[in-house]
Amino acid sequence: MTLIVHHLHVSMSERIPWLCEELGVPYELKVYNRDRLMAPAEFKALHHSGTAPVIQDGDLTLAESGACVEYISHKHAQGKLFVPSTRPEYANFLFWWHWSNATLQSALGGAMGAYASGLREGDPRGAFAFGRSKKALSSMNDRLGHSKWLAGEAFTVADLMCVFQVSTFRYFYPIDLGEYENIVGFLKRVGEREAYQRAMAKSDPGMELALGSAPPSQPLM
């Protein structure tokens, strides 16, 4: 039975078709347009979380992107793109893998909330949110000054998890990456991966990929 990947346009569910392309795992892609800025009702009905991505594998329906990535790699590709506990880069891998959704997404989401409520950098009411966002981006930038990918010299799912926030997420919060040159270099390497190109062409055809220093020219918010 073919794995089904439900993708909401312009969302973090882009990670899943990208993963399948990297792993060479066959998948059927179902794409959904946003209803104004949110997931449409038919997407929310797929899983009790109401969030993107959702995958289906036979009788199983699963949400939560970290869970979907781990499930697909371990059930369909012998754990490829994960780092085993016997490797010296194991701890680095674990840090950035968990950091993506636990810290980076939370920090940028908080800054997006401040931005959406009209606050701009320099406003003391946004100091905590914008400060946390800049600290997270600085950590990532520093790390990418020491190794090609986040866990070390090899691409892993820790990288795959951290790309959305510094690329497509800027449709919602228009971060300029001018002061984070190592992140811009990282995004350039991501854009050169054929699996990424194939996945994005299928998932969000026609969308301007935000892989440079500047945010997308036509953000959604």
Added chain:
Amino acid sequence: MTLIVHHLHVSMSERIPWLCEELGVPYELKVYNRDRLMAPAEFKALHHSGTAPVIQDGDLTLAESGACVEYISHKHAQGKLFVPSTRPEYANFLFWWHWSNATLQSALGGAMGAYASGLREGDPRGAFAFGRSKKALSSMNDRLGHSKWLAGEAFTVADLMCVFQVSTFRYFYPIDLGEYENIVGFLKRVGEREAYQRAMAKSDPGMELALGSAPPSQPLM
């Protein structure tokens, strides 16, 4: 060399001594008082993230609670309390394990922010934040109506990761769990675990444990 666990009082780093007690892994505990509400400078200096927990294992210094939990279990306890990919409850385990910091913490953190800025339930300006928080708690409550623990009938690190938000986190955001009876039952079972009792007595001695329906009687915020 003994594992060192750096714990910030009244914080999610309580997960790490608890894990070590569950696994029977020896550890040296170092505890830090908060400086007003934040981590003190000496804690922030331990790791570039500036966040709690931090562990040290020989030359390694590691932060990010999901990473610390995964590292300790796999490097010191043969993966105990994780669910292998061959088990039928694997997908459920992955969902709740990742859900804790990616979705639950983010949802409750957003609601805490709204609460801290003076909003209360019923105020339309807090509708998104409070709604997301209630949806997350309802999902957890529904799940715990179908199985004893989140992944199934056995306690796993998915449970260990989800306890902080519905117990100690209420020192910062005073959620009443009256409408979530399955979560209250879950917290009762947590409080009966000897490993949890030992860890909390060492980590936050004298702190009123918030394991009932009501939030702590003396919240910090």
